[in-house]
Amino acid sequence: MRRQDWAVLGAAVSLISGTVALFAGTMALAVAFVLVASFTGVAARMWSHSGPGPMSHALRFVLWLPRGPHSPKRLLQILEPHRGERILEVGPGIGIHALPVAKAIGPIGVLDALDMQQAMIADLSARARHAGIANIAAVCGDAMKLPYSDSAFDAVFLITALGEIPDQDAAFSEFRRVIKPKGRLVIGEMMIDPDFVPLGELRDRALRAGFALERSSGLRPAYFASFRPTLAMAGGFPQSEHVIERHPDESDEPAVGIAFDSSQEKAARADEFETV
Numbered sequence: 216m217r218r219q220d221w222a223v224l225g226a227a228v229s230l231i232s233g234t235v236a237l238f239a240g241t242m243a244l245a246v247a248f249v250l251v252a253s254f255t256g257v258a259a260r261m262w263s264h265s266g267p268g269p270m271s272h273a274l275r276f277v278l279w280l281p282r283g284p285h286s287p288k289r290l291l292q293i294l295e296p297h298r299g300e301r302i303l304e305v306g307p308g309i310g311i312h313a314l315p316v317a318k319a320i321g322p323i324g325v326l327d328a329l330d331m332q333q334a335m336i337a338d339l340s341a342r343a344r345h346a347g348i349a350n351i352a353a354v355c356g357d358a359m360k361l362p363y364s365d366s367a368f369d370a371v372f373l374i375t376a377l378g379e380i381p382d383q384d385a386a387f388s389e390f391r392r393v394i395k396p397k398g399r400l401v402i403g404e405m406m407i408d409p410d411f412v413p414l415g416e417l418r419d420r421a422l423r424a425g426f427a428l429e430r431s432s433g434l435r436p437a438y439f440a441s442f443r444p445t446l447a448m449a450g451g452f453p454q455s456e457h458v459i460e461r462h463p464d465e466s467d468e469p470a471v472g473i474a475f476d477s478s479q480e481k482a483a484r485a486d487e488f489e490t491v
């Protein structure tokens with residue numbers, strides 16, 4: 216197991232012990248446990264940043280925990296999978312989100328699922344078989360070197376997997392390569408995960424790789440963000456052929472890409488862009 220996984224376990228145990236101590240009326244002990252939980256939580260995050268890597272398969276039970284704003288239902292709302300599409304999930308784990316997406320695009324659509332741990336792929340495949348889902352093509356591989364041809368997918372998504380990838384820029388350039396020009400990229404992150412990637416950092420990285428943030432849902436500590444490929448950089452500004460908008464009922468994260476209709480409009484709005 217990664218040392219950040221041990222630290223997360225330590226934080227969880229300390230928090231539970233702190234709560235028990237609180238209810239038992241031993242205030243000093245409760246405070247001590249909360250301090251230990253905070254310390255191990257910070258250590259987990261630091262170790263995750265300094266040594267990113269895949270979550271241990273031994274911890275897969277945490278993937279079963281209820282996700283609230285990160286539920287498969289919420290993913291379907293932002294990903295908007297259509298029947299017959301070809302979609303890729305990178306880092307599916309045991310397939311909590313993969314199975315519902317495969318159902319939504321089936322039976323003719325295909326969900327490709329790529330995870331670097333064979334044990335995760337085996338679990339996912341077994342769960343799919345058990346659920347009678349036959350349109351998942353699961354393979355073992357690395358997000359930084361995807362074994363797919365250019366423009367192969369209508370959409371790519373990753374849920375709490377991005378922060379585990381050592382070279383996220385390399386992964387993004389692979390996502391850009393395999394997504395169709397009018398395709399979409401959806402990324403979900405949760406702060407409780409030591410590998411959490413904040414939305415602002417994600418947006419900047421995506422922009423550098425040629426993706427504009429279209430919208431986000433959920434809250435900052437547990438969000439989904441949907442991106443569209445931009446056209447080739449022209450005049451230093453990323454060009455999107457999609458109107459980038461913010462969902463009225465969703466986060467207040469500013470949109471960073473705007474579709475230009477004419478060169479006049481382009482010049483007028485150039486000031487509004489965030490450049491990298």
Ligand SMILES: C[S@@+](CC[C@H](N)C(=O)[O-])C[C@H]1O[C@@H](n2cnc3c(N)ncnc32)[C@H](O)[C@@H]1O
Nearest residue numbers: 269278306307308330331332357358374376379
């Ligand atoms: C925290 S788990 C999340 C699993 C699933 N997305 C979910 O939310 O239930 C992250 C998954 O990403 C996979 N992963 C990490 N780094 C990867 C990489 N470079 N390429 C492919 N998969 C990777 C891990 O093996 C693990 O299954």
